[in-house]
Amino acid sequence: MSATPSLAEVVSDAIAAARGGVNVSMPATVLTYDPARQVASVKPSISMRYLDASGVLSPMSIGVVSNLPVLFPSGGGFSLTWDLVPGDQVLLVVCDRSLDEWKLTGAQENVPVDIRRFDFTDSVVVPSIRPITQPLAPDAWATGAAVLKSSDVRLGSSLAADFVALSSKVDAALAAIVNAFNAHTHMLGNTPTLVPSSLLPPAAPTGATSVKAI
Numbered sequence: 513m514s515a516t517p518s519l520a521e522v523v524s525d526a527i528a529a530a531r532g533g534v535n536v537s538m539p540a541t542v543l544t545y546d547p548a549r550q551v552a553s554v555k556p557s558i559s560m561r562y563l564d565a566s567g568v569l570s571p572m573s574i575g576v577v578s579n580l581p582v583l584f585p586s587g588g589g590f591s592l593t594w595d596l597v598p599g600d601q602v603l604l605v606v607c608d609r610s611l612d613e614w615k616l617t618g619a620q621e622n623v624p625v626d627i628r629r630f631d632f633t634d635s636v637v638v639p640s641i642r643p644i645t646q647p648l649a650p651d652a653w654a655t656g657a658a659v660l661k662s663s664d665v666r667l668g669s670s671l672a673a674d675f676v677a678l679s680s681k682v683d684a685a686l687a688a689i690v691n692a693f694n695a696h697t698h699m700l701g702n703t704p705t706l707v708p709s710s711l712l713p714p715a716a717p718t719g720a721t722s723v724k725a726i
């Protein structure tokens with residue numbers, strides 16, 4: 513700005529200065545994650561920039577932000593969660609005002625003691641976001657399908673411990689039973705009887721029509 517700025521320059525600079533203090537959202541990297549509380553500590557991935565005393569535009573790193581709620585889909589007694597590990601990339605969404613009271617009370621209405629606005633401290637974490645150079649692996653997606661990829665999928669509860677049966681194995685086991693029954697004979701003295709007069713039909717396929725698993 514010149515030594516004798518115009519009104520337009522002054523207004524423009526004032527708007528720019530005000531806008532500079534408004535944080536909205538930003539990618540970040542997970543440093544720690546507490547699965548029991550579903551909160552994370554993260555490091556924002558994009559630096560701020562500022563004009564130093566000599567007028568040079570310099571980078572200013574944003575520090576670690578801790579104790580941020582992670583947005584897993586949940587409600588009505590339902591929930592869907594997955595684990596987060598250090599290095600996972602997420603999106604911070606900055607809330608307008610202090611979340612200090614809401615974090616503690618969860619009340620329907622809270623009056624913030626701290627009047628800060630658009631502060632990264634009041635972010636929530638959306639898992640996840642990925643740079644376009646680091647897409648999910650090919651076995652994590654398929655055109656026309658919803659893919660839930662994990663080496664440990666638990667349905668109904670985190671306490672689920674019994675394994676879901678696979679239809680191909682169930683069908684094979686049933687076919688083996690049917691074949692064994694239909695072929696079995698008894699010994700009558702030294703002579704084998706005929707196979708059963710009433711044979712079992714092949715078992716109907718047991719597979720679901722739209723859900724597949726490995």
Ligand SMILES: [Fe+2]
Pocket residue numbers: 696697698
């Ligand atoms: Fe028999």
